[in-house]
């Protein structure tokens with residue numbers, strides 16, 4: 541019997557056995573009742589595939605580009621804080637794993653390793669995820685990211701206030717690892733810390749950015765701008781009008797606002813609103829190759845995984861991250877063959893069966 545993980549859930553199970561209880565809870569948690577976290581999955585599961593046969597699929601091309609960066613498959617790593625929670629080498633190990641799989645890593649503002657350390661370790665493209673921490677710190681972070689060779693800024697927009705997880709509060713979890721991007725800066729922790737630190741909700745109270753300030757942000761850098769966490773056609777419209785280069789449809793893994801639809805359910809209306817004027821990516825609940833195909837067919841250019849990268853890290857550091865990504869690659873590849881598809885860039889909505897009541901949480905007709 542093989543002892544190797546054969547799917548992402550095997551990594552999840554092993555990570556749960558490996559990690560200290562509180563660290564596991566922090567990674568696994570969602571906001572409140574975790575309805576949205578579950579719905580991210582059930583919404584994927586409600587979609588079916590409509591395979592086509594007797595087509596030439598011996599050679600399947602999984603490679604694509606994101607904002608001009610070539611990647612070997614349309615699966616990338618979502619930004620997430622504190623990788624040292626899962627492995628002592630933290631984001632440096634994650635970057636190595638992503639590089640081994642020749643794909644993109646998005647690095648969180650709240651990383652334990654600094655962006656310069658990660659950039660040194662990376663062999664694939666990097667994007668920098670920005671949490672606005674006030675004008676001065678944001679400017680510093682953006683300039684450093686550009687200098688360190690990051691290829692885009694990903695502004696997370698879905699976290700106007702902190703979102704402590706109830707499991708963290710119950711466990712009285714505190715963050716102990718340093719925030720590498722602020723090393724040596726002599727700032728109080730609550731000015732620089734992540735959005736879900738506990739106890740006491742003692743985290744940054746920085747006023748969030750607003751649409752009118754995006755011009756200011758864009759003026760700081762030549763790098764393209766992606767907005768992460770857009771959930772509606774209305775916001776997607778404004779985003780495109782503001783000239784953003786990419787939109788990452790995401791529920792933050794259900795970790796911030798509970799009681800929304802699953803991310804995949806938001807994708808069709810957003811793709812409709814964007815009309816090809818910006819690239820679209822999706823994260824939240826992606827666990828299978830078929831999920832990737834569903835998201836791409838409905839308008840995403842690539843998908844990102846969050847919790848699974850921690851599972852890989854916890855099980856085997858850089859090799860574990862690589863292992864998770866390679867399992868995804870195999871599954872995407874096989875699903876492509878079974879669906880009669882030769883290129884990930886050619887997937888279209890006809891590939892997907894959508895139940896009539898799916899995604900029906902849209903707006904009321906005014």
Ligand SMILES: Cc1cc2nc3c(=O)[nH]c(=O)nc-3n(C[C@H](O)[C@H](O)[C@H](O)COP(=O)(O)O)c2cc1C
Nearest residue numbers: 567618619620621648696792793824825845846847
């Ligand atoms: C432990 C953890 C920390 C995270 N930290 C960040 C972060 O610092 N910035 C951010 O934009 N998203 C963060 N996220 C959200 C991820 O980028 C992503 O949206 C989410 O994990 C995707 O859902 P999935 O975990 O179901 O794949 C975090 C997610 C987890 C699990």
